[in-house]
Amino acid sequence: MAFARRLFFLLCGMSGLLTGVWSFKKVQTKDNNCPKGWTRLDCHCYIYQPHGRTFADAESICNILDANLVSIHSALENAFVLELASAGGNTKPFWIGLHDAIEIGEFIWTNGKINDFDNFDEGAVPPQPDSLFxxxxxxxxSTGQWQTQSCAAEYGYVCIRDVLH
Structure with a gap:
């Protein structure tokens, strides 16, 4: 069962990576080069989705939108994502694209980016090693800090994609 779960997440991760590798840039004439409803910061477009989904479902929906669950690489980006999620009155936790579903304790981003920043809540309860997902x-x-949660929980989420050229 554990092998099948890890294989599933590995295949999902590879699918997301291949989707990004084989995607062609779309031409768009909007001033900010982000699709309608998305918000731009630097070279990326972001969107908050408030509907509760499991981690895998949230990543799948982001993939359908030609995106991934957000990877965060700075305090500024973390604050931006937090503001984006709270702009609609959200007061609940939400998913970002970091997980250790393939190798317990080895956190990776769903989009394959290097994990060069974190904002973990040092007082948070560590994940249970026998967690099914x-x-x-x-x-x-409320704090903007990160903590672990079972991947089967349902939360809103933030997707990220490159700016369209």
Whole structure:
């Protein structure tokens, strides 16, 4: 069962990576080069989705939108994502794309980016090693800090995609 679960997440991760590798850039003439409803920061577009989904479902929906669950690489980006999620009145935790479902304790981003920043809540309860779906990362809306959660929990989520050229 554990092998099948890890294989599933590995295939999902590879699918997301291949989707990004084989995607062709779309031409768009909007001033900010982000699709309608998305918000731009630097070279990326972001969207908050408030509907509760499991981690895997959230990543799948982001993939359908030609995106991934958000990977966060700075305090500024973390604050931006937090503001984006709270703009609609959200006060609940939400998913970002960091997880250890393939190898317990080895956190990776769903989009394959290097994990060069974190904002973990040092007082958070560590993930249970026998968790059925591994540990995924949620952002606690009230503090902006990250903590582990079962990947089977249902939360809103933030997707990220490159700016369209």
């Amino acid at each position: 591994g540990a995924c990362i949620e952002v606690v809306e």
